[in-house]
Amino acid sequence: MTRFQRFPTAPARLVLAWRAAALVAAALIVGGLLALSGRDVFVLGELVLRSTVGSRFGLEDLALFMTPLVLTGAAVTVTSRIGLWNIGGEGQFYLGAIGAAGVGLYMPGPQIVVLPLMALAAIACGMAWIVVPTLARAYAGVSEIITTLLLNFVAGLLTYWLATGPWRDRVTGALASSGRISDAIPELWGVVHWGFPLSLAIAAGLAAIMTWTSWGYEVRVSGANPGAARYAGMPMRGRVIAVMLLSGALAALAGMFEVAGTVHRLQGGMADNFGYLGIVVAVLARRSCLAVIPAALLMALILDAGIVLQTQQLAATAVLAITGLVLLLIAIGDELAHYRPVAPASSTRSGAAA
Amino acid sequence: MIMLLTGLLTTAALAGGVLSLAALGEVLAERVGVTDLGVEGLMSIGAATAALAAIASGSPWVGLLAAICVGAAGAAAFAFAAVVMRANQVLCGLATTFLGLGLSATIGHSVAGLPLPVTFGPEPVPLLSSIPVIGPAFFGQNLLVFPIYLVLPALLHMLLFHTRHGLNMRAVGENPAAADAVGVPVQAIRFWYTVLGGAFAGAAGAYLSLAVIPSWSEGMVSGRGWIAVALVIFSGYRPFNAAGAGLLFGLISAIGFLGQARGWPIAAPVLNMLPYLGTLAFIILPVVLWKRMRRAMAAPAALGFPYYRSVR
Numbered sequence: 168m169t170r171f172q173r174f175p176t177a178p179a180r181l182v183l184a185w186r187a188a189a190l191v192a193a194a195l196i197v198g199g200l201l202a203l204s205g206r207d208v209f210v211l212g213e214l215v216l217r218s219t220v221g222s223r224f225g226l227e228d229l230a231l232f233m234t235p236l237v238l239t240g241a242a243v244t245v246t247s248r249i250g251l252w253n254i255g256g257e258g259q260f261y262l263g264a265i266g267a268a269g270v271g272l273y274m275p276g277p278q279i280v281v282l283p284l285m286a287l288a289a290i291a292c293g294m295a296w297i298v299v300p301t302l303a304r305a306y307a308g309v310s311e312i313i314t315t316l317l318l319n320f321v322a323g324l325l326t327y328w329l330a331t332g333p334w335r336d337r338v339t340g341a342l343a344s345s346g347r348i349s350d351a352i353p354e355l356w357g358v359v360h361w362g363f364p365l366s367l368a369i370a371a372g373l374a375a376i377m378t379w380t381s382w383g384y385e386v387r388v389s390g391a392n393p394g395a396a397r398y399a400g401m402p403m404r405g406r407v408i409a410v411m412l413l414s415g416a417l418a419a420l421a422g423m424f425e426v427a428g429t430v431h432r433l434q435g436g437m438a439d440n441f442g443y444l445g446i447v448v449a450v451l452a453r454r455s456c457l458a459v460i461p462a463a464l465l466m467a468l469i470l471d472a473g474i475v476l477q478t479q480q481l482a483a484t485a486v487l488a489i490t491g492l493v494l495l496l497i498a499i500g501d502e503l504a505h506y507r508p509v510a511p512a513s514s515t516r517s518g519a520a521a
Numbered sequence: 522m523i524m525l526l527t528g529l530l531t532t533a534a535l536a537g538g539v540l541s542l543a544a545l546g547e548v549l550a551e552r553v554g555v556t557d558l559g560v561e562g563l564m565s566i567g568a569a570t571a572a573l574a575a576i577a578s579g580s581p582w583v584g585l586l587a588a589i590c591v592g593a594a595g596a597a598a599f600a601f602a603a604v605v606m607r608a609n610q611v612l613c614g615l616a617t618t619f620l621g622l623g624l625s626a627t628i629g630h631s632v633a634g635l636p637l638p639v640t641f642g643p644e645p646v647p648l649l650s651s652i653p654v655i656g657p658a659f660f661g662q663n664l665l666v667f668p669i670y671l672v673l674p675a676l677l678h679m680l681l682f683h684t685r686h687g688l689n690m691r692a693v694g695e696n697p698a699a700a701d702a703v704g705v706p707v708q709a710i711r712f713w714y715t716v717l718g719g720a721f722a723g724a725a726g727a728y729l730s731l732a733v734i735p736s737w738s739e740g741m742v743s744g745r746g747w748i749a750v751a752l753v754i755f756s757g758y759r760p761f762n763a764a765g766a767g768l769l770f771g772l773i774s775a776i777g778f779l780g781q782a783r784g785w786p787i788a789a790p791v792l793n794m795l796p797y798l799g800t801l802a803f804i805i806l807p808v809v810l811w812k813r814m815r816r817a818m819a820a821p822a823a824l825g826f827p828y829y830r831s832v833r
Binding site (some may be wrong): 173174219252254292299303306307308309312313314319320321325327328421427436438446450481483486487488489493494495498499503 | 531558562598599602606607608609610611613615617618619620621622623626627630644670741743744747748750751754788791792793797798801804805806808809829831
């Protein structure tokens with residue numbers, strides 16, 4: 168009888184196969200539930216396809232969804248390389264949006280000067296937002312999962328307060344929204360702005376840094392085997408701090424792109440779960456900064472499909488439940504990929520060893 | 522002054538009960554070595570289910586029972602992935618939170634924002650409720666407050682620290698291989714206590730939507746599940762501390778409410794930040810200030826690690 172044994176490593180082809188199975192299972196479950204609620208799954212599926220990859224509007228939406236997802240996904244991926252979880256992407260996204268909006272609203276000047284300043288302000292705010300969890304992790308060993316996460320709620324409230332209080336729109340009186348910011352990232356293709364190619368370039372650049380620089384090597388070793396890294400004299404604490412700050416900066420940049428490229432205002436609730444979905448993207452990408460791009464594409468497809476479902480009288484949050492289901496099944500699939508069939512236990516060697 | 526104190530403590534006991542109940546459940550799961558980050562989602566779906574069931578049946582107790590069942594079922598799905606299949610606990614927890622938040626908004630759509638016809642109203646206990654300050658807070662409110670702060674923590678404390686079964690539970694959390702070697706069913710204990718912890722989270726959701734708010738709306742849990750997870754760390758994985766920490770954070774929220782009611786010159790969103798900032802301070806400061814606390818309050822050694830019998 169064949170025996171399945173767990174190996175410490177999971178080969179890529181097994182991971183891909185199990186993940187494909189997980190996605191099919193998720194699609195079957197969602198389809199089954201939709202069918203049970205009396206909807207025609209095939210008509211719905213065709214509608215989803217047509218309004219995502221089958222039309223120009225769908226493709227533009229896809230690119231707009233991908234832009235923040237690539238960055239928040241990369242933010243979580245870089246911390247996962249050193250063995251940490253930055254669950255605070257949502258909050259850093261908000262802070263990036265706040266920093267960018269602050270400069271955009273109150274700093275006159277030519278676009279070519281203001282836009283880079285907006286990005287710099289966003290990055291500074293995002294880094295400032297992750298400083299406390301970073302230092303608590305590096306010097307006191309406090310789990311970064313809860314600390315980064317709690318700050319998300321604070322950042323959401325801060326954004327809401329700014330957008331309804333000091334920075335509220337005094338011209339049109341839009342609800343929970345700041346005034347319109349005139350400085351915008353130039354558009355590239357339809358509503359798709361230059362933030363899209365820029366975010367792809369950033370992901371590729373991060374992949375290059377992680378793969379080819381000694382800094383990236385030290386980060387990877389520190390994550391894979393902290394004991395070995397310490398023994399080799401690598402500055403673990405410094406690397407942890409640098410990686411966490413980088414992560415905060417990436418998520419904040421996503422917020423800046425959203426403000427200057429898509430929304431053009433600071434709005435309460437504008438992060439729209441992009442920070443949390445970045446975690447899903449990072450999980451899908453399996454710690455590879457380059458794989459963040461296809462992972463973000465898949466996530467953007469799910470979000471885009473969610474908009475279609477919304478037009479079919481389904482709550483907007485149904486897409487969050489679908490994401491959760493996909494994540495749960497993929498987590499199981501990733502674990503199953505560690506198992507491989509081995510020779511039967513009755514062979515003489517294993518019998519002697521036992 | 523007495524009036525003010527009584528009012529503050531009453532609000533604190535009411536609002537903190539949600540955190541205490543959820544934190545008690547998480548203590549159970551984490552003591553046996555499972556980090557259940559799905560609390561937020563389980564609470565949310567518990568709150569929605571409780572509202573629906575209370576409206577349908579006309580009894581808050583049916584709502585509570587339904588929420589407990591749904592919380593346990595959700596935790597069973599989590600435990601199937603994280604304990605039985607041994608998938609990554611952080612991921613499974615986040616997935617459970619997403620699922621819970623998404624599903625609760627979907628099923629609760631029809632009753633969102635409606636005031637509930639049946640709730641857990643105040644039912645003062647005779648004599649006890651006339652004790653100054655603590656009487657109205659713990660015995661003058663709904664019938665769940667007193668059990669949450671005294672009965673349940675006492676039961677869990679007895680279970681964990683004064684029974685043989687509790688010793689086994691803690692062994693599973695500290696050193697599952699050793700527990701396995703003496704015949705303790707590691708996987709079964711982890712699975713069932715994670716499910717029980719989920720039942721607590723579901724009950725916490727029901728308590729939120731039937732006694733504290735009382736109504737269901739999307740996003741009403743607003744991080745209380747995450748605060749509960751943080752409180753468990755802060756409480757050193759001890760039931761009485763967890764319940765007390767819940768009360769403390771109820772007090773922080775109560776100060777925020779007081780500020781809004783009295784028209785302090787601080788914006789409401791800023792006052793609402795208090796519980797989150799307080800939680801942050803309370804999990805970082807003790808570790809920084811008292812290095813010796815780290816040992817006494819340390820997490821179970823095997824927390825977060827799935828148990829494989831073959832790996833030695």
